Amino acid sequence: xxxxxxxxxxxxxxxxxxxxxxxxxxxxxxxxxxxxxxxxxxxxxxxxxxxxxxxxxxxxxxxxxxxxxxxxxxxxxxxxxxxxxxxxxxxxxxxxxxxxxxxxxxxxxxxxxxxxxxxxxxxxxxxxxxxxxxxxxxxxxxxxxxxxxxxxxxxxxxxxxxxxxxxxxxxxxxxxxxxxxxxxxxxxxxxxxxxxxxxxxxxxxxxxxxxxxxxxxxxxxxxxxxxxxxxxxxxxxxxxxxxxxxxxxxxxxxxxxxxxxxxxxxxxxxxxxxxxxxxxxxxxxxxxxxxxxxxxxxxxxxxxxxxxxxxxxxxxxxxxxxxxxxxxxxxxxxxxxxxxxxxxxxxxxxxxxxxxxxxxxxxxxxxxxxxxxxxxxxxxxxxxxxxxxxxxxxxxxxxxxxxxxxxxxxxxxxxxxxxxxxxxxxxxxxxxxxxxxxxxxxxxxxxxxxxxxxxxxxxxxxxx
Amino acid sequence: xxxxxxxxxxxxxxxxxxxxxxxxxxxxxxxxxxxxxxxxxxxxxxxxxxxxxxxxxxxxxxxxxxxxxxxxxxxxxxxxxxxxxxxxxxxxxxxxxxxxxxxxxxxxxxxxxxxxxxxxxxxxxxxxxxxxxxxxxxxxxxxxxxxxxxxxxxxxxxxxxxxxxxxxxxxxxxxxxxxxxxxxxxxxxxxxxxxxxxxxxxxxxxxxxxxxxxxxxxxxxxxxxxxxxxxxxxxxxxxxxxxxxxxxxxxxxxxxxxxxxxxxxxxxxxxxxxxxxxx
Numbered sequence: 001x002x003x004x005x006x007x008x009x010x011x012x013x014x015x016x017x018x019x020x021x022x023x024x025x026x027x028x029x030x031x032x033x034x035x036x037x038x039x040x041x042x043x044x045x046x047x048x049x050x051x052x053x054x055x056x057x058x059x060x061x062x063x064x065x066x067x068x069x070x071x072x073x074x075x076x077x078x079x080x081x082x083x084x085x086x087x088x089x090x091x092x093x094x095x096x097x098x099x100x101x102x103x104x105x106x107x108x109x110x111x112x113x114x115x116x117x118x119x120x121x122x123x124x125x126x127x128x129x130x131x132x133x134x135x136x137x138x139x140x141x142x143x144x145x146x147x148x149x150x151x152x153x154x155x156x157x158x159x160x161x162x163x164x165x166x167x168x169x170x171x172x173x174x175x176x177x178x179x180x181x182x183x184x185x186x187x188x189x190x191x192x193x194x195x196x197x198x199x200x201x202x203x204x205x206x207x208x209x210x211x212x213x214x215x216x217x218x219x220x221x222x223x224x225x226x227x228x229x230x231x232x233x234x235x236x237x238x239x240x241x242x243x244x245x246x247x248x249x250x251x252x253x254x255x256x257x258x259x260x261x262x263x264x265x266x267x268x269x270x271x272x273x274x275x276x277x278x279x280x281x282x283x284x285x286x287x288x289x290x291x292x293x294x295x296x297x298x299x300x301x302x303x304x305x306x307x308x309x310x311x312x313x314x315x316x317x318x319x320x321x322x323x324x325x326x327x328x329x330x331x332x333x334x335x336x337x338x339x340x341x342x343x344x345x346x347x348x349x350x351x352x353x354x355x356x357x358x359x360x361x362x363x364x365x366x367x368x369x370x371x372x373x374x375x376x377x378x379x380x381x382x383x384x385x386x387x388x389x390x391x392x393x394x395x396x397x398x399x400x401x402x403x404x405x406x407x408x409x410x411x412x413x414x415x416x417x418x419x420x421x422x423x424x425x426x427x428x429x430x431x432x433x434x435x436x437x438x439x440x441x442x443x444x445x446x447x448x449x450x451x452x453x454x455x456x457x458x459x460x461x462x463x464x
Numbered sequence: 465x466x467x468x469x470x471x472x473x474x475x476x477x478x479x480x481x482x483x484x485x486x487x488x489x490x491x492x493x494x495x496x497x498x499x500x501x502x503x504x505x506x507x508x509x510x511x512x513x514x515x516x517x518x519x520x521x522x523x524x525x526x527x528x529x530x531x532x533x534x535x536x537x538x539x540x541x542x543x544x545x546x547x548x549x550x551x552x553x554x555x556x557x558x559x560x561x562x563x564x565x566x567x568x569x570x571x572x573x574x575x576x577x578x579x580x581x582x583x584x585x586x587x588x589x590x591x592x593x594x595x596x597x598x599x600x601x602x603x604x605x606x607x608x609x610x611x612x613x614x615x616x617x618x619x620x621x622x623x624x625x626x627x628x629x630x631x632x633x634x635x636x637x638x639x640x641x642x643x644x645x646x647x648x649x650x651x652x653x654x655x656x657x658x659x660x661x662x663x664x665x666x667x668x669x670x671x672x673x674x675x676x677x678x679x680x681x682x683x684x685x686x687x688x689x690x691x692x693x694x695x696x697x698x699x700x701x702x703x704x705x706x707x708x709x710x711x712x713x714x715x716x717x718x719x720x721x722x723x724x725x726x727x728x729x730x731x732x733x734x735x736x737x738x739x740x741x742x743x
Contacts (some may be wrong), residue, residue, distance in 0.1 A: 149659030
C-alpha cells in the first residue's frame with residue numbers, strides 16, 4: 001500500500017514537472033528526464049467467475065413476490081453470468097435487428113426474429129439465473145430495441161469476464177428507459193441508458209416435443225462439422241437415417257451443377273448423445289442462424305438438441321439448463337425445393353436414400369413457423385389489432401393475423417385456403433394475434449398446434 | 465558504424481544533428497500525433513518538440529527529450545522547421561519497420577538550417593538510405609494559454625482504464641462530455657448517441673486513479689472528431705493526466721514508455737465545444 005501511494009505521488013510530481021518544463025522551457029536534467037522506475041502494481045485478484053449455475057441467495061426465490069409492487073423491472077447479473085448474457089445478445093444479433101425484451105414471471109425472455117421471418121430465436125433466463133430478479137408490476141410489459149444498441153453495452157466479450165463484476169438491468173417504464181449498469185473492476189461504473197419502443201410479444205408457435213426426430217450432441221461436434229462449410233454458404237442440408245447423419249452444403253437449383261462444389265460430412269449415430277430418428281428425413285435450413293446458436297452453445301458447453309420433422313416444417317435447435325432455455329426455430333425448405341439429382345446421386349451411392357415423405361409433397365408451403373404476436377390486454381378486454389402501428393411487425397400481417405382473436409382451429413382453416421405463397425424459398429412466418437390469457441406466462445411453446453399459414457407480402461399494408 | 469564515418473566530415477555545417485539507434489522510438493511517438501500532414505519541429509537543448517494542429521481547436525505536442533537520442537547536438541538556442549509528417553513517417557519506416565527482435569533501423573537526422581531540407585540517414589542491416597525532406601516555412605503554433613495556475617480540475621489515471629472506455633465509446637455521439645467534480649460522479653465521460661446515452665464513472669478512490677485534484681464541478685463538451693486522434697496517444701501511453709482550466713479547455717498529457725523503457729510525453733490541447741449548464 002505504501003508502495004502504491006508513493007508511486008502515485010511520484011506520478012503526480014512527474015506530470016507537474018513536465019508541465020513546468022513545457023511552460024517555462026526550463027532545462028531540467030534531473031526530474032522527469034531521469035524518470036525510469038518500473039511502474040508495477042499487483043494484479044487484482046479476480047472475483048471467481050460464477051458458472052451458469054448461479055449461486056443462489058437463500059431468499060432469491062421470494063424476491064419476485066415481495067417486490068410485486070415495483071413499477072420497474074430490476075435485475076442483477078453477476079460473475080460469469082454476465083458473459084453468458086452478453087454472448088446471448090451477440091448470438092441474437094446474428095439473427096435479427098431488433099431485440100424483444102420481455103420480463104416474465106418465469107424469467108427474462110430475449111427474442112429476435114430475422115428480417116425474412118424465417119428464423120426466430122429466444123433466450124429465457126430463469127429468475128435463478130439472476131442474483132436478483134424483479135419482473136415489475138406490470139407482467140404484460142414488453143419492449144423492443146435495436147439489438148446493436150444492446151450489443152454496444154457488451155462490446156468487448158473478451159474483456160468482459162475480466163472487468164465486469166456485475167450487471168444491473170433496470171427497465172423504467174415511466175421514463176421509457178432501459179438502463180444497463182456495469183459495475184467493473186477498480187470501481188469503474190458504466191451506465192448505458194437505452195431508449196426502447198413498446199411492442200407486442202414475439203413468440204413462435206412450435207412444439208418440439210412432437211417432433212419425431214431428435215438429435216442431441218455436444219456443441220463441439222456440430223461446431224467442428226459446420227467449420228468445413230465456407231462462411232458464404234447459406235443453407236445446409238441434414239439427412240438422417242437409422243444410424244447416420246449427413247451434413248451437406250445445399251446447392252441452389254438454379255446453380256450450375258458442373259461448377260458447384262459439394263461438401264458432405266457423415267457422422268455416426270454414436271457421436272450423438274441422443275439419436276432418435278423415426279424415419280429417414282432430409283431437411284435444409286439456414287446455416288447462419290445455426291452458427292449463431294453454436295457460438296453460444298460452445299461457450300456455455302451445453303449440449304445442442306435438434307428437433308425436426310418433415311422438410312418444410314421448422315427445425316428447433318435447443319439448449320436447456322436449469323436456469324436457461326434457448327430455442328432457435330429455423331425454417332426448412334420444403335421437399336419440392338430440393339434439387340432431386342443432387343439428392344439422389346449422393347444418397348444412392350450410399351444406398352441409404354431417405355425416402356421422401358410424399359404426403360408433404362403437395363403442400364403449398366415452403367415452410368412454416370407459426371408465430372404469435374400477443375397484445376396483452378391485462379384483463380382480457382378487447383384489444384385492438386396490435387401490429388398496425390408497429391413497423392417491424394407490419395410485414396407479418398396475414399389474413400389470420402387480422403383475425404387474431406379467433407380460435408386456433410379457425411386459423412388453421414385460414415391457413416389452408418390462403419393463396420399461393422410468394423415466390424421465395426423461405427417464406428415469412430405466420431403471426432397471429434391472440435388473446436394472451438393462456439399463453440402470456442409461457443415462454444416459447446404455446447400449446448396450440450403448429451398453425452400453418454402463409455404470409456403474403458402483397459397484403460403488407462405498410463412495409464417500411 | 466558506417467553512418468558516423470560517412471557524414472562526420474560535414475557535421476559542423478548542421479545546426480541540428482540527432483541520432484537514434486532505434487528509429488522506432490521516434491516514429492512510434494510521432495504516430496501518436498499524426499492527424500494532419502504538417503508538423504512543426506522545434507528543437508532546443510532539452511530535446512525535440514513536434515507540434516500538429518487541427519482547426520485551431522486542437523493541438524498535439526510530442527516531446528522527445530535529448531536523452532532519448534544517442535547524439536543530440538544543436539548549434540543554436542532554438543531550431544524550428546516544418547515538414548510533412550506523413551512523408552517523414554514513411555521515411556522512418558522505409559525498411560518496413562521490422563518486428564524481428566534485435567533488428568532495428570538506426571537513424572541520423574540532420575538539418576543545415578533555414579531553407580535546407582531535413583536529411584535522414586537510415587541504416588538497417590548494412591543498407592543505408594538517405595532521405596531528404598523539403599522543409600516548409602515554420603508557422604507559429606497556437607498558444608492555448610493553458611496555464612497550470614488556472615487548472616481547476618486534474619486527475620491522473622492509469623491508461624488501461626481509459627483505453628477500455630475509449631475503445632467502447634459510442635462514436636455516433638458527436639461530442640464527448642467530461643465531468644469532473646469534487647463530489648459524485650467525480651470523473652465522468654458521457655456520450656449521447658443514437659442508441660441512447662452512456663456514462664463512464666471513475667470514482668476518486670479507484671485503483672486506476674493515481675491523483676485526484678478537483679476543486680469545482682465542471683462539465684464540458686468536446687468534439688468527438690477532435691478527440692479521436694488522441695486515442696493513438698492513449699494506446700501507447702501508460703498514464704494519462706486529464707486537466708481542465710477555468711475556461712473549460714482540456715489538456716491531456718500522456719506518459720509514453722518506449723521500447724527501451726525511456727519516457728516521452730505526448731500532450732493534447734482541445735477547446736470545449738460549447739457551454740453547457742451544469743446538471
